[in-house]
Amino acid sequence: MPSAAYDWIAGALETIHRAQWYRSPQALVGLPGPVVERHGQRVLNFASNDYLGLAGDPRLQAAAIAAVNDYGTGSTGSRLITGDRNLHRQLEQAIAQLKQTDDAIVFSAGYLANLGTIAALVGSRDLVLSDRYNHSSLINGAKLSGATFLEYGHCDLTDLQTLLEQHRPHHRRCLILTDTVFSMDGDLAPLPELLDLADRFAAMVLVDEAHSTGVFGATGAGCVESLGCTGRAIVQIGTLSKALGSLGGYVAGSAELIDFLRNRAATWIYSTGLSPADTAAALAAIQIVRAEPDRRDRLWRNVANLQRQLQQWLQSLPSTLQNRPAPYRLLPSASPILCLQGPDPATIVRLGRSLTEHGIWAGAIRPPTVPTSRLRFTLMASHEPAQIDRLVAAIDAVVRNVDHAAP
Numbered sequence: 454m455p456s457a458a459y460d461w462i463a464g465a466l467e468t469i470h471r472a473q474w475y476r477s478p479q480a481l482v483g484l485p486g487p488v489v490e491r492h493g494q495r496v497l498n499f500a501s502n503d504y505l506g507l508a509g510d511p512r513l514q515a516a517a518i519a520a521v522n523d524y525g526t527g528s529t530g531s532r533l534i535t536g537d538r539n540l541h542r543q544l545e546q547a548i549a550q551l552k553q554t555d556d557a558i559v560f561s562a563g564y565l566a567n568l569g570t571i572a573a574l575v576g577s578r579d580l581v582l583s584d585r586y587n588h589s590s591l592i593n594g595a596k597l598s599g600a601t602f603l604e605y606g607h608c609d610l611t612d613l614q615t616l617l618e619q620h621r622p623h624h625r626r627c628l629i630l631t632d633t634v635f636s637m638d639g640d641l642a643p644l645p646e647l648l649d650l651a652d653r654f655a656a657m658v659l660v661d662e663a664h665s666t667g668v669f670g671a672t673g674a675g676c677v678e679s680l681g682c683t684g685r686a687i688v689q690i691g692t693l694s695k696a697l698g699s700l701g702g703y704v705a706g707s708a709e710l711i712d713f714l715r716n717r718a719a720t721w722i723y724s725t726g727l728s729p730a731d732t733a734a735a736l737a738a739i740q741i742v743r744a745e746p747d748r749r750d751r752l753w754r755n756v757a758n759l760q761r762q763l764q765q766w767l768q769s770l771p772s773t774l775q776n777r778p779a780p781y782r783l784l785p786s787a788s789p790i791l792c793l794q795g796p797d798p799a800t801i802v803r804l805g806r807s808l809t810e811h812g813i814w815a816g817a818i819r820p821p822t823v824p825t826s827r828l829r830f831t832l833m834a835s836h837e838p839a840q841i842d843r844l845v846a847a848i849d850a851v852v853r854n855v856d857h858a859a860p
């Protein structure tokens with residue numbers, strides 16, 4: 454029955470359309486991978502988080518199917534009531550082993566892991582300091598906690614120190630939040646120095662390893678490993694949904710921390726346990742991450758290849774395209790996320806559309822998600838060198854055509 458109480462929704466949608474912020478899901482057909490079918494078109498996929506190419510791996514599929522046969526499709530309740538299975542504990546132990554922590558706990562999503570953990574660790578008497586470019590789940594976790602929430606400049610430890618000096622003495626606990634790989638830029642947090650600073654101010658540190666788990670470090674444990682911080686006192690959060698090809702989130706850390714979260718993290722206590730299929734697929738993925746380091750080698754070779762080709766291409770661009778206030782530029786990145794910053798939001802949107810016409814799927818990211826507009830490319834271990842060549846050729850064609858043709 455129509456009710457005037459909901460009329461505002463149509464107006465809000467209209468505003469979203471007017472601001473060009475309207476978005477809708479884009480269905481894929483078939484298995485994920487470097488080539489996917491979308492809207493009846495086969496496209497080269499440079500927009501996925503499936504960094505190791507595991508989301509369509511037959512071994513993950515087989516593990517998920519076996520778990521459905523053994524345990525059914527749903528976990529049926531909270532882990533504390535009816536939802537606990539041996540598989541959950543096996544996965545948690547595998548994560549703790551990978552991360553070299555005492556223990557781990559799995560949530561139904563990385564987003565829920567961040568919300569529940571932050572809100573359990575701090576409250577209204579406490580202080581949260583957060584990198585300005587952090588993921589939405591960290592920001593909303595801080596808001597949910599009721600703590601005083603302040604942002605420091607992106608990777609700016611001088612700014613962080615100033616905020617600690619000014620505000621830390623007035624709060625009971627302090628929690629510093631940072632992504633380790635920043636998802637819309639691809640750069641890394643200065644973790645060792647940040648941990649030293651936190652120690653000086655008796656502050657806890659929570660890192661989000663969503664884009665680094667399985668990708669960074671000799672064993673694939675993430676940036677905590679690759680930046681030499683294994684064993685330090687850190688609350689490590691991550692997701693099972695990117696390089697691990699499944700769904701769910703985790704927290705790894707000390708035995709006390711994990712035990713505390715089992716008793717205080719509302720998004721774990723009052724939410725149904727991770728499904729058997731997702732749990733088993735993630736467990737299979739961790740075994741592959743450990744056993745097949747060559748996947749990471751292939752991924753990093755692809756990253757170096759695209760980075761080198763894009764740098765060469767930028768040098769070949771005519772001065773008419775580059776001599777202006779916001780020239781094309783490769784944003785600093787040390788990860789499989791490479792961003793080509795462009796002149797303005799409208800051009801970036803046109804370039805994104807035009808890339809699709811050339812059979813390339815990449816993100817066209819603009820404000821308010823990020824401060825400056827950019828094309829965002831993510832690499833996978835399963836991309837072939839020829840596919841990367843095709844991407845660079847398409848970028849060259851669309852920039853020369855679309856940008857030159859721009860009004």
Ligand SMILES: Cc1ncc(COP(=O)(O)O)c(C=O)c1O
Pocket residue numbers: 562563564565567588590632636661663664692693694700701702
């Ligand atoms: C940095 C970061 N943290 C957390 C999440 C949330 O993880 P999930 O997709 O498992 O909810 C994402 C996912 O998009 C992310 O990019």
